Amino acid sequence: MSSLEEPLGFDKLPSMSTIDGIQRFSAGACRPRGEDMGMGTCWIEGRSCSTSNSCDEDYEEYTGEAFPWRRHVRDVSEGGAFNRRASSLSKNRMKCGHVCDSRYLPDLQYRSKCNGRGVRGITNKPFLKDIPKFVKMVEVGPRDGLQNEKNIVPTSVKVELIRRLVSSGLTVVEATSFVSPKWVPQLADAKDVMKAVHNMEDARLPVLTPNLKGFEAAVAAGAKEVAVFASASDSFSKSNINCSIEESLVRYRAVCAAAKELSVPVRGYVSCAVGCPVEGAIPPSKVAYVAKELYNMGCFEISLADTIGVGTPGNTLQSTLSLLRNKVCGLSGAKKKKVCGLSRKQSLLAFVLRFCFLLMGISTVDSSVAGLGGCPYAKGASGNVATEDVVYMLNGLGVKTNVDLAKLKLAGDFISDHLGRQSGSKTAIALGRVTADASKI
Numbered sequence: 001m002s003s004l005e006e007p008l009g010f011d012k013l014p015s016m017s018t019i020d021g022i023q024r025f026s027a028g029a030c031r032p033r034g035e036d037m038g039m040g041t042c043w044i045e046g047r048s049c050s051t052s053n054s055c056d057e058d059y060e061e062y063t064g065e066a067f068p069w070r071r072h073v074r075d076v077s078e079g080g081a082f083n084r085r086a087s088s089l090s091k092n093r094m095k096c097g098h099v100c101d102s103r104y105l106p107d108l109q110y111r112s113k114c115n116g117r118g119v120r121g122i123t124n125k126p127f128l129k130d131i132p133k134f135v136k137m138v139e140v141g142p143r144d145g146l147q148n149e150k151n152i153v154p155t156s157v158k159v160e161l162i163r164r165l166v167s168s169g170l171t172v173v174e175a176t177s178f179v180s181p182k183w184v185p186q187l188a189d190a191k192d193v194m195k196a197v198h199n200m201e202d203a204r205l206p207v208l209t210p211n212l213k214g215f216e217a218a219v220a221a222g223a224k225e226v227a228v229f230a231s232a233s234d235s236f237s238k239s240n241i242n243c244s245i246e247e248s249l250v251r252y253r254a255v256c257a258a259a260k261e262l263s264v265p266v267r268g269y270v271s272c273a274v275g276c277p278v279e280g281a282i283p284p285s286k287v288a289y290v291a292k293e294l295y296n297m298g299c300f301e302i303s304l305a306d307t308i309g310v311g312t313p314g315n316t317l318q319s320t321l322s323l324l325r326n327k328v329c330g331l332s333g334a335k336k337k338k339v340c341g342l343s344r345k346q347s348l349l350a351f352v353l354r355f356c357f358l359l360m361g362i363s364t365v366d367s368s369v370a371g372l373g374g375c376p377y378a379k380g381a382s383g384n385v386a387t388e389d390v391v392y393m394l395n396g397l398g399v400k401t402n403v404d405l406a407k408l409k410l411a412g413d414f415i416s417d418h419l420g421r422q423s424g425s426k427t428a429i430a431l432g433r434v435t436a437d438a439s440k441i
């Protein structure tokens, strides 16, 4: 049995109560209108929720949200038990007091004045009362979803996909990558894609940048947010970006420094956060090390990527808890790629994982429309959890995403039709067979 196959029971996990100094992270990029927009001092004022499945929250009721460059911990006095516990442990408590733009709400445990329309009251049950009331979805379809496609997708199709995803209510849509076209030919049109979408309102459109060259090209093309992607496995780092983990961190420090100069927020990925196709199981301490480095260099949010889809609730929680134990404050987990396509078992496991994250209060989820995806440099990375499936699950729990499932499904159908294959979303397939209004199921 390989190290990846060894079962890890919950008994082996450290209990939350034994973890000292948990600081609930507040990784969002809320900036104030009219204030200094330099890194570290700015907040964004919000807008009211206006998507078609809009809720009636009064955004003025949201409690604080930290800006990446100033690690304030929001005042969570109105939050659930987890928040209260975290709040008592946190060092830099500060009330935000600003109205936050929902596009910048990554991990929001907020006091909502939802009228409960469409919410089944499920989250009031004792077991579930601490799960977030709102989850920020990070859509990676146009980038991660398409990067592995062999046939070049026309720029106009990519742009239309992004437009449809944004109009479904998704407020963070990873648009493309400014990487070497020799390494990822599918995204060689990054500049053209960005030029077409960079002024799209209502959404943040981050792009991947592996080095300063990519960062400069991204900014020149109009990108307002970027992401750097390190790995917890040296082998994967070498095959993906042709350098060791340490070398990649040097590059990313340079990217973060340049981004700071221009007030461009940087998101950080940790690939192989559970396992690597070459190295097998990755020690959680290594994941925490890389995450902390990314956080310390200025990444406002850390996404733990289970690149090849070997996460179980046990090993994934162990990695996550290791971050908390190591006081990595920015943590946005929950990306789960499936190892072997779309089998029901894998789908179920992905949901269990997401559910565990929710229970920990983690409320940013990466996913890919129609389940598109795969990394050209990770053998076995054969797809992502479909955004439609995650939204459907969250709807069922009464957790808001502000995403219109029907419009999202149409976006998934659009790209699946173009690629000439069935959607990888079980929900989309099932909803395609019912005649009822999908958003009301």
Ligand SMILES: CC(C)(COP(=O)([O-])OP(=O)([O-])OC[C@H]1O[C@@H](n2cnc3c(N)ncnc32)[C@H](O)[C@@H]1OP(=O)([O-])[O-])[C@@H](O)C(=O)NCCC(=O)NCCSC(=O)C[C@@](C)(O)CC(=O)[O-]
Residues within 6 Å of the ligand: 144, 147, 177, 178, 179, 180, 181, 183, 184, 208, 210, 211, 213, 214, 215, 229, 240, 241, 242, 269, 270, 271, 272, 305, 306, 307, 337, 374, 375, 376, 377
């Ligand atoms: C990092 C490099 C560039 C190093 O690639 P390299 O070959 O080591 O780079 P180099 O510095 O030796 O330069 C070689 C050539 O690339 C050019 N170059 C150098 N940088 C750039 C750039 N930014 N944009 C465009 N061109 C670039 C550079 O100018 C030069 O051009 P030449 O002189 O030969 O004509 C390469 O390995 C690369 O592009 N890798 C990207 C691989 C990739 O995109 N993988 C998929 C995304 S990661 C992922 O999916 C995982 C994630 C994020 O989803 C999380 C998860 O699920 O795990």
